[in-house]
């Protein structure tokens with residue numbers, strides 16, 4: 584695995600998507616580095632707007648870029664807002680990567696997703712399985728847009744010698760997650776549902792799907808730490824997965840979340856809802872070789888995520 588020390592110290596570092604869950608975690612993590620953090624509000628620069636992005640980059644000229652802005656959502660959002668997911672994510676990647684190139688940014692990290700791997704690729708998912716088979720249909724538009732971003736980073740590296748790298752995070756959770764009842768990811772959805780059921784004294788909580796799929800979950804501050812580590816130490820065209828290397832069945836995961844939230848009722852499963860990919864675990868061999876491992880346990884991460892949810896919602900802790 585190519586390894587190249589890159590100095591962040593003293594650089595202007597742009598986090599695209601700084602108000603999002605990952606972007607905010609990156610900003611927290613970068614506060615511990617000697618860098619000048621640069622951000623711009625979406626109301627000022629819509630990253631889908633090429634002219635606005637090019638204009639802002641020409642003025643701000645960030646030296647380092649973490650591209651953590653994207654249209655993101657759970658299975659329902661991905662499956663219903665298909666046009667928005669492909670358009671926004673292609674536009675954001677195309678505009679920011681081209682602007683970084685034109686303005687001679689020193690380094691850029693593109694954040695992809697584990698959804699880019701074929702639905703039936705062997706588990707754990709190795710980086711070299713990208714584009715070897717059909718994608719999970721429910722999030723295909725999002726995955727295609729992410730693959731376009733990865734291929735852009737790769738092409739700019741090969742044609743222009745740009746130091747653009749791509750990382751593929753597993754499912755993330757933590758402070759700043761999206762708790763929308765229909766559009767959230769599984770961790771936020773479960774925290775909210777168990778919390779509301781606890782407050783309402785409900786006897787049963789229905790979880791979508793069969794509960795049999797297995798998923799891997801990474802605490803978002805670990806993710807930010809991995810991104811900073813890779814920004815400093817990795818340079819190459821190969822993708823790098825970011826995960827914990829461990830997965831858990833949704834049935835078991837739901838019990839863990841219920842325990843942390845303090846919900847003591849029953850949990851049942853709505854099998855009419857889609858399951859998505861049967862298993863999604865990343866092979867983290869490359870990441871480990873580059874010297875990084877997650878440090879936050881699932882229990883600790885979920886406790887912090889639940890505390891952040893309660894603080895954000897200003898709901899009473901019980």
Ligand SMILES: NC(=O)c1ccc[n+]([C@@H]2O[C@H](COP(=O)([O-])OP(=O)(O)OC[C@H]3O[C@@H](n4cnc5c(N)ncnc54)[C@H](OP(=O)(O)O)[C@@H]3O)[C@@H](O)[C@H]2O)c1
Pocket residue numbers: 599600601602603604605606624625628629630631650651652653654655671675694695696697751752753754755756759760761768
């Ligand atoms: N969450 C996960 O489980 C997960 C897993 C794998 C990969 N990822 C990747 O990690 C990255 C960050 O995800 P996240 O979970 O932090 O998502 P998030 O919380 O939804 O944050 C996304 C950010 O992107 C910004 N954004 C979206 N469209 C924009 C636009 N047109 N112009 C300007 N800003 C725009 C949003 O701005 P506003 O706040 O103004 O809306 C928000 O700050 C994404 O690339 C995602 O694909 C996430």
